[in-house]
Amino acid sequence: MMIVFTACAQTKKTTKKKKKVVKTQSSITSIDMHRTACYGKCPDYRLILTSDGTATYIGRKFAPYPGTYVKKINADKVQELFRQFERYRVDTCSERYKTIPDIPHVMYTITMKGNEKNIDNANSPFAPKFLKGLADEMDKLTPIDGTWKKTESWTDGQK
Numbered sequence: 001m002m003i004v005f006t007a008c009a010q011t012k013k014t015t016k017k018k019k020k021v022v023k024t025q026s027s028i029t030s031i032d033m034h035r036t037a038c039y040g041k042c043p044d045y046r047l048i049l050t051s052d053g054t055a056t057y058i059g060r061k062f063a064p065y066p067g068t069y070v071k072k073i074n075a076d077k078v079q080e081l082f083r084q085f086e087r088y089r090v091d092t093c094s095e096r097y098k099t100i101p102d103i104p105h106v107m108y109t110i111t112m113k114g115n116e117k118n119i120d121n122a123n124s125p126f127a128p129k130f131l132k133g134l135a136d137e138m139d140k141l142t143p144i145d146g147t148w149k150k151t152e153s154w155t156d157g158q159k
Helices: 075-087 129-141
Strands: 028-035 045-050 054-059 067-072 106-112 115-119 149-152
Touching: 028 075, 028 129, 045 075, 045 129, 075 129, 106 129
Parallel strands: none
Antiparallel strands: 028 045, 028 106, 045 054, 054 067, 067 149, 106 115
16 A cells, blocks of 8 residues: 655745846947948948947948938947947057058047047958958948938038
8 A cells, every 4th residue: 555645835936037137338439430432433431320329321432322311220239339349359459451452441430438549441351350340230230221311412522
């Protein structure tokens, strides 16, 4: 004969507290990226992002969207991009990388802790690959579409 004893245990419902992920504010306040023209028809434009989510696009020669356009984008996405720049330690990059004729330049002006860091020719095969990748990320974050407000037209005489 088998006797089975069971007990009713009091169950205490516990909920696991979710840790709130605190996203730190980047020390970068703005990034100005300039893609320059080449001997052919490479687009010449600037893309400026500020920490509050303001994006400014300035299309010049051969740019698909000539003129100046402004848009507010998600500030959290901008902060994440700025943190990527910090993780790659762009503050330690050279100010200029060796160039090859007819390769368009990617130039950065990064404002960080009140100081400007300039990087010229970030598109060079002699520059760290992450600089080109970060430029591509900036372009992905701000595709020009109907949500941008055109504030100024571009003429060939403008610099």
